[in-house]
Amino acid sequence: MVKHYEVFAALGDPTRQGIVDLLTRRERTVSELAGEFAISLPGTLKHLRVLQSVGVVSRTKTGRTVTVRLEPEPLGAAEDYLRRTRTFWTHQLDNLADRFADSKPKELR
Amino acid sequence: MVKHYEVFAALGDPTRQGIVDLLTRRERTVSELAGEFAISLPGTLKHLRVLQSVGVVSRTKTGRTVTVRLEPEPLGAAEDYLRRTRTFWTHQLDNLADRFADSKPKELR
């Protein structure tokens, strides 16, 4: 199971974000991607492996060319996590409830 | 200006995600946070500095204790970026339009 921070770590690099951004417009081959970033092909490969390891990207081999495609699901999961985290004020209502709990003989620590 | 990948990099560490998660419930002092993660206080400090550098967290000194608080804005920005990226299929309609553009004498490359 892939954790949220792993997806964030994968997105937390300028080159990888650039790759992701490119892939929003259309799918690309590995060497097309490498051509965009003034880094070597093996360097690009490493980034692709990181992105693929968290499911953000998938690769399909056709003949000798490999097509790289963006996968929306992990992005959605990360987005949901961010939304839940950002709306922490609702959680803080629970916190208010906790304070009341302090003056009661209830457990629920 | 803080870039998206910087926010993602900040969230892309298990300890820092843990800190953020804790702060969704309520604000904490620095040493409270340090107590939760079996890492030293200076280690915790480093993580806090990273989170603060991208604005995800803010610190307020009161006397000798420092209160750490979650800031929703950068999380929202990251969330928006993810949403835009995830809904790349709509962008690919533009791509389809591009193909038509190829057979036309229009520019718009």
Add this chain to the structure above:
DNA sequence: ATAATGCTTAACCATACGGTTCACTATAGC
């Protein structure tokens, strides 16, 4: 005044990470 507490800074260490080059495999084209 002294001691204890809360936080910070500095120096250091091992490992992970982003990059490279070189060698290799596999498919496509002549």
Add this chain to the structure above:
DNA sequence: GCTATAGTGAACCGTATGGTTAAGCATTAT
């Protein structure tokens, strides 16, 4: 069959990163 093209793998390198300990500063408590 030979050559060119697309992608991979392996080894290596410098720097960034996550962690530590030790020392220092500022505020609170005795």
